[in-house]
Amino acid sequence: MLIAGACLLGILADGTGPGTAQAEDTLTVGISDDVPPICFRDNESKLVGFDVDLLQEIGKRLSRPIVFKVIEWDKKIEELNSKNIDLIASNLSITEERKKVIAYTEPLIQNAQAIIVNATSPIHTKNDIIGKKVCLLQDSNSIPIVERFNVKSGSTIKFSFSSLHDCLISLISEEVEAAVLDLTPLTYYSNQNPGQFRILADHFGEDDLAYGLRLSDRALLTQLNETIRAMQLDGTMKSIHERWFGSVK
Known part of the structure; x- marks a missing residue:
């Protein structure tokens, strides 16, 4: 029996269903919910992990509520560029090929x-x-x-x-x-x-992991990177990292 410290079979998003409009200031984040310890479900099916804590803190600092939406991972870029989501999270690798179609935040995890x-x-x-x-x-x-x-x-x-x-x-x-x-x-x-x-x-x-967003969302990219840098400087990033990984490289 494979143990992940969580129920990995949850398929319902923590946000709204397909086609449901979000408030203008809401950031909808596309995720896979079976990537522990980055983004997964605990024994009560609650979404937890490094990205969950980090993005909730980012949303708090930007005064933008975060909604997590479970997506089909092989359709993540289509979901992003169709504006069904605003960000891709949960273990997104930075690649030169993807840089042609999406923008990346600064690297978060090696x-x-x-x-x-x-x-x-x-x-x-x-x-x-x-x-x-x-x-x-x-x-x-x-x-x-x-x-x-x-x-x-x-x-x-x-x-x-x-x-x-x-x-x-x-x-x-x-x-x-x-x-x-x-x-x-x-x-x-x-x-x-x-x-x-x-x-x-x-x-x-x-490779490095980061968050992905639309190439056209330059203002959002700047806001995210500035917030990530601020969290690195004030120790918040280190605290969240140690909570899920034990130590910072």
């Missing part, structure tokens, strides 16, 4: 595209996944990286694509032999399930 296996697996390096069944997160930053690696190594890796939670369930049941996912939630899951998983020291590169 991340990596990590490889996780069962504790008893013979896999110890990324070369060991050649010829294996590997699960990737749908529409994730790891997909093009691992696909390029696959081509260079002879195109023998067999891929499946799923949610983070389902990738780990597939790993436990040995339907796949490894998963390439974001390091931040993997570390949390591994700590919550001692003896079940092993995260390899070898990985597919580091």
Whole structure:
């Protein structure tokens, strides 16, 4: 049984449903609610995590109420540019390709595209996944990286694509032999399930996590970055980070 310290099956948004108008000063944030400790549901299905606390504090300082809306993660940019949401949060990696269509706040968390296996697996390096069944997160930053690696190594890796939670369930049941996912939630899951998983020291590169918004929302981007910097200077960012990660890098 996979333990995440929370119920991960909640599908209802904490905001309004599709097509429901928000007040003009409200910031609607598109999220995935199964990315602990960044954004997930506790045992009472309450939305909690680093991004929840951080964005609520940002909203307070900007006098703009925050509404969290669970979205289909592979449609996050479409949701943003269709103005169904104002921000993308919960584990959004900064990539050069995405910079062409969305703007990013300043980086918030350092991340990596990590490889996780069962504790008893013979896999110890990324070369060991050649010829294996590997699960990737749908529409994730790891997909093009691992696909390029696959081509260079002879195109023998067999891929499946799923949610983070389902990738780990597939790993436990040995339907796949490894998963390439974001390091931040993997570390949390591994700590919550001692003896079940092993995260390899070898990985597919580091990246940064930030919030995404429309390219046209320059004023909002400035406000967000100024607020983030202020929270870094006054210690609020450190306090929130330590609440969910234990220490600040």
